[in-house]
Amino acid sequence: MRIDLCGAAGEVTGSGYLVDTGRARVLIDFGMFQGRGATDARNRDLGPVDPARLDAIVLTHAHLDHTGRLPLLAERLPRQCRIHATAPTIDLTRLILEDSARIQVGDHERDLRHARPGERVDPPLYAHAEVESVTQRLSPVAVWTPAERRNPAHCPPGALAGGDGWLQIADGVRIRMREAGHILGSASIEMDAAGTGGSRRVVFSGDIGQRDTPIHPDPDPPSEADLVFLESTYGDRNHRPFAETVSEFQTIIRAAAWDRAKVLIPAFAVGRTQILLWSLSELFRRHAMPRIPIYLDSPMAARASEIYRTHPCATDAETRALQASGAIERGLRTLRVLETSEQSRALNDEWGSSIIIAGSGTCDGGRIMHHLLHNVWKQGVQMVATGFMPEGSLGRRLIEGARSVRILGRSVEVRAKIRTLGGFSAHAGRDDLLWWHGHLQDAPRTALTHGEQRQRESLAAALRGRGVRTVDVPMRGASIEL
Numbered sequence: 485m486r487i488d489l490c491g492a493a494g495e496v497t498g499s500g501y502l503v504d505t506g507r508a509r510v511l512i513d514f515g516m517f518q519g520r521g522a523t524d525a526r527n528r529d530l531g532p533v534d535p536a537r538l539d540a541i542v543l544t545h546a547h548l549d550h551t552g553r554l555p556l557l558a559e560r561l562p563r564q565c566r567i568h569a570t571a572p573t574i575d576l577t578r579l580i581l582e583d584s585a586r587i588q589v590g591d592h593e594r595d596l597r598h599a600r601p602g603e604r605v606d607p608p609l610y611a612h613a614e615v616e617s618v619t620q621r622l623s624p625v626a627v628w629t630p631a632e633r634r635n636p637a638h639c640p641p642g643a644l645a646g647g648d649g650w651l652q653i654a655d656g657v658r659i660r661m662r663e664a665g666h667i668l669g670s671a672s673i674e675m676d677a678a679g680t681g682g683s684r685r686v687v688f689s690g691d692i693g694q695r696d697t698p699i700h701p702d703p704d705p706p707s708e709a710d711l712v713f714l715e716s717t718y719g720d721r722n723h724r725p726f727a728e729t730v731s732e733f734q735t736i737i738r739a740a741a742w743d744r745a746k747v748l749i750p751a752f753a754v755g756r757t758q759i760l761l762w763s764l765s766e767l768f769r770r771h772a773m774p775r776i777p778i779y780l781d782s783p784m785a786a787r788a789s790e791i792y793r794t795h796p797c798a799t800d801a802e803t804r805a806l807q808a809s810g811a812i813e814r815g816l817r818t819l820r821v822l823e824t825s826e827q828s829r830a831l832n833d834e835w836g837s838s839i840i841i842a843g844s845g846t847c848d849g850g851r852i853m854h855h856l857l858h859n860v861w862k863q864g865v866q867m868v869a870t871g872f873m874p875e876g877s878l879g880r881r882l883i884e885g886a887r888s889v890r891i892l893g894r895s896v897e898v899r900a901k902i903r904t905l906g907g908f909s910a911h912a913g914r915d916d917l918l919w920w921h922g923h924l925q926d927a928p929r930t931a932l933t934h935g936e937q938r939q940r941e942s943l944a945a946a947l948r949g950r951g952v953r954t955v956d957v958p959m960r961g962a963s964i965e966l
């Protein structure tokens with residue numbers, strides 16, 4: 485069996501693995517390259533993937549860096565090729581890919597308007613028609629661990645090959661999904677693949693969430709593998725405990741209320757935003773905080789929150805109870821969702837304290853850009869980084885303490901306080917990654933992906949120290965034979 489790495493090797497975007505057993509070809513994720521160097525040409529290059537020869541596709545979760553290039557394959561996939569994912573992943577993938585197509589088409593129209601006569605303009609990466617042909621192939625895996633969430637009654641007839649949630653997806657290939665605790669519906673994938681040289685078990689961790697955080701259940705680590713692909717986003721450091729993070733967040737909001745200043749929070753629409761809103765609700769309900777306005781400046785995040793509400797069985801028991809009693813809404817009485825960009829821009833003229841949550845999470849586009857442009861030079865303003873800021877992003881420059889930055893083509897002095905609350909991260913820290921890996925018997929061969937070089941070298945050293953003999957840190961285009 486041979487596994488080709490299509491991306492997220494030495495970087496954190498573009499996840500994709502092509503498994504070729506000799507009898508079947510299965511693709512795990514096919515995400516978009518984002519951030520520095522992520523050109524259209526790079527995204528268009530399918531690498532080793534020939535869509536016409538794929539037998540099945542499996543998704544770990546809905547984030548764009550795991551699903552964003554599927555529409556490039558859609559028109560050429562064979563008729564029987566299904567895309568297997570959990571039910572919440574299916575709903576979120578639809579939302580994320582439709583948004584991505586809207587951006588591609590919008591960028592293309594802008595390029596056409598700005599093109600000189602006779603200048604060649606590339607077509608959009610994809611449009612709604614291609615996204616539509618992806619969503620038609622999505623097929624729900626209703627059963628995934630832990631056991632409390634198993635509900636075979638929701639499985640399509642004949643989908644389950646046997647007990648324990650195993651699902652046959654191609655000739656000699658079966659998969660099982662386990663909770664990954666990263667965003668709603670996120671899963672790690674166990675794959676049993678029988679090729680010409682016998683059967684092997686390969687585990688794809690997907691993105692692993694933190695333990696003991698709200699909404700998402702804890703990750704459910706597998707116990708057996710011949711080869712495991714493990715993410716390493718935070719392979720070199722731990723986050724602060726969640727409770728400490730929330731109390732730091734409280735201090736930030738109190739200061740903002742006192743200074744009558746804004747708190748800007750760049751956040752991913754799916755996962756991070758819901759955790760932030762959950763925490764704000766909790767703080768406003770329990771801590772006699774001044775109830776300052778919260779602006780959710782992201783229609784997409786609002787739609788993602790709606791999808792969260794429609795899949796209570798994929799959230800943890802505490803969140804289910806809070807939701808059923810209406811407590812979360814009670815804590816968010818000052819929340820307003822801004823639908824139009826006019827509403828978003830109107831905030832620039834507004835004085836007083838407020839919390840503004842907007843995308844993109846890395847400050848490389850989206851509505852957060854004009855909020856930063858209009859506020860980052862003001863004393864008293866605070867920006868709270870809650871997620872991973874890739875090398876080269878505006879977010880990374882800000883958290884590294886740049887005195888001045890370029891935003892939307894203009895040079896701006898940074899006087900705002902830039903804070904990092906890593907405890908809100910959707911990714912496990914180093915100890916949680918080692919905890920997850922520690923459940924695997926016999927320290928199997930491990931390939932570290934989805935991390936920058938420094939982070940995965942550090943995690944590799946820790947794993948070797950724990951007796952894992954073979955730890956690979958493959959680069960894009962590499963392949964692993966098993």
Ligand SMILES: [Zn+2]
Nearest residue numbers: 545547666691
């Ligand atoms: Zn993710």
